[in-house]
Amino acid sequence: xxxxxxxxxxxxxxxxxxxxxxxxxxxxxxxxxxxxxxxxxxxxxxxxxxxxxxxxxxxxxxxxxxxxxxxxxxxxxxxxxxxxxxxxxxxxxxxxxxxxxxxxxxxxxxxxxxxxxxxxxxxxxxxxxxxxxxxxxxxxxxxxxxxxxxxxxxxxxxxxxxxxxxxxxxxxxxxxxxxxxxxxxxxxxxxxxxxxxxxxxxxxxxxxxxxxxxxxxxxxxxxxxxxxxxxxxxxxxxxxxxxxxxxxxxxx
Amino acid sequence: xxxxxxxxxxxxxxxxxxxxxxxxxxxxxxxxxxxxxxxxxxxxxxxxxxxxxxxxxxxxxxxxxxxxxxxxxxxxxxxxxxxxxxxxxxxxxxxxxxxxxxxxxxxxxxxxxxxxxxxxxxxxxxxxxxxxxxxxxxxxxxxxxxxxxxxxxxxxxxxxxxxxxxxxxxxxxxxxxxxxxxxxxxxxxxxxxxxxxxxxxxxxxxxxxxxxxxxxxxxxxxxxxxxxxxxxxxxxxxxxxxxxxxxxxxxx
Numbered sequence: 014x015x016x017x018x019x020x021x022x023x024x025x026x027x028x029x030x031x032x033x034x035x036x037x038x039x040x041x042x043x044x045x046x047x048x049x050x051x052x053x054x055x056x057x058x059x060x061x062x063x064x065x066x067x068x069x070x071x072x073x074x075x076x077x078x079x080x081x082x083x084x085x086x087x088x089x090x091x092x093x094x095x096x097x098x099x100x101x102x103x104x105x106x107x108x109x110x111x112x113x114x115x116x117x118x119x120x121x122x123x124x125x126x127x128x129x130x131x132x133x134x135x136x137x138x139x140x141x142x143x144x145x146x147x148x149x150x151x152x153x154x155x156x157x158x159x160x161x162x163x164x165x166x167x168x169x170x171x172x173x174x175x176x177x178x179x180x181x182x183x184x185x186x187x188x189x190x191x192x193x194x195x196x197x198x199x200x201x202x203x204x205x206x207x208x209x210x211x212x213x214x215x216x217x218x219x220x221x222x223x224x225x226x227x228x229x230x231x232x233x234x235x236x237x238x239x240x241x242x243x244x245x246x247x248x249x250x251x252x253x254x255x256x257x258x259x260x261x262x263x264x265x
Numbered sequence: 266x267x268x269x270x271x272x273x274x275x276x277x278x279x280x281x282x283x284x285x286x287x288x289x290x291x292x293x294x295x296x297x298x299x300x301x302x303x304x305x306x307x308x309x310x311x312x313x314x315x316x317x318x319x320x321x322x323x324x325x326x327x328x329x330x331x332x333x334x335x336x337x338x339x340x341x342x343x344x345x346x347x348x349x350x351x352x353x354x355x356x357x358x359x360x361x362x363x364x365x366x367x368x369x370x371x372x373x374x375x376x377x378x379x380x381x382x383x384x385x386x387x388x389x390x391x392x393x394x395x396x397x398x399x400x401x402x403x404x405x406x407x408x409x410x411x412x413x414x415x416x417x418x419x420x421x422x423x424x425x426x427x428x429x430x431x432x433x434x435x436x437x438x439x440x441x442x443x444x445x446x447x448x449x450x451x452x453x454x455x456x457x458x459x460x461x462x463x464x465x466x467x468x469x470x471x472x473x474x475x476x477x478x479x480x481x482x483x484x485x486x487x488x489x490x491x492x493x494x495x496x497x498x499x500x501x502x503x504x505x506x507x508x509x510x511x512x513x514x515x516x517x
């Protein structure tokens with residue numbers, strides 16, 4: 014990690030995120046495929062210029078305003094989200110007065126306990142008042158089977174607006190079919206999740222969480238848009254990738 | 266791995282490759298960052314349509330003809346390459362009568378022994394006559410320091426043409442600076458490795474190794490091109506990504 018120790022390195026932030034993921038993997042917080050998923054994210058973020066675009070910032074502001082306006086918002090986190098953005102999302106949950114729920118694709122009691130423990134420790138350190146859910150699995154996501162359908166009856170099951178970064182396509186579709194607003198973070202604008210969600214933030218989850226924490230700390234918030242066009246956001250992300258690919262090669 | 270058991274799944278090949286990487290990681294063949302690197306490859310391959318383009322096939326044919334024409338060719342493999350393409354590359358090495366050298370970025374004796382052992386076992390099973398190098402590190406790659414500079418004096422150090430899939434940018438530049446022809450496989454056409462190499466195959470390493478094995482089994486081979494334009498191959502790969510991004514979104 015010698016490169017990550019040098020903040021002047023042009024890819025410092027990316028290397029720092031990789032370090033967070035490798036550390037979380039070593040601590041048993043992640044499933045076997047989590048590092049592969051992170052690698053896919055690295056590639057898309059590289060193509061997006063490793064920065065937050067104007068359209069992604071708009072999507073995050075829209076997601077924040079929908080969480081603010083929700084009757085029962087919840088933030089659902091998996092292993093990679095906890096590793097990359099867990100602490101900032103605890104602050105967002107505290108500002109919203111909503112629960113944060115650990116909900117993972119490959120559910121094992123050991124990983125659930127480790128992830129809940131990590132969030133509880135940060136919560137304690139930062140003096141936050143947030144319900145950390147996930148230990149109970151008395152709720153169901155309709156249309157899914159087996160462990161993937163389980164959730165907390167007080168959390169995801171009861172929510173009208175779910176902020177679930179890094180969700181898979183099946184579960185995103187199932188949550189939308191249940192009539193919930195689903196707010197996702199996905200660096201691949203072509204993924205089923207990105208195309209199915211109510212609001213898609215095509216951005217790194219760490220940058221999104223920090224931006225949302227800053228929105229939560231600032232005064233005031235406009236209401237949700239009546240005319241949110243999620244496809245337009247995805248198209249803008251694609252356009253940015255194409256522009257970046259073209260300019261990068263020209264500048265070689 | 267239930268999805269990977271169904272060859273009719275549209276992403277069967279990709280899921281099978283992921284399974285190979287996860288298995289290799291569990292067996293201790295890979296460094297900690299190998300799965301992240303594989304994830305980056307998955308993303309670029311997805312953007313390329315997960316198939317071999319015409320320009321990538323031309324690059325592989327060119328690489329093959331250069332290996333055939335070389336005085337001292339060598340195939341250099343790291344952990345991911347062994348996991349995804351090791352067996353086919355042993356057949357390519359046998360056809361060329363050249364050594365295959367295990368050469369890894371994060372060199373540990375345990376991983377070196379595991380990778381050499383894996384190649385030796387396949388070699389035995391398939392009845393091949395190939396020198397598997399890597400245990401000796403009496404050669405040096407000039408311009409690099411520490412463990413990354415080490416190689417076998419009979420392999421990479423003595424070679425005029427090095428086929429080194431999945432190489433990092435520093436080592437690719439160092440090998441080129443030593444006057445060697447460097448043939449690489451890299452799914453990111455913008456990477457320093459892709460831009461520095463003599464011949465860049467913008468393709469999955471498993472597909473390249475199988476294609477080269479098929480070239481080795483077929484009669485005849487044209488000689489190397491006098492006018493190989495590697496930048497043109499990279500530009501075509503970028504054009505394919507852009508076309509794929511555009512058409513994919515249109516077809517949603």
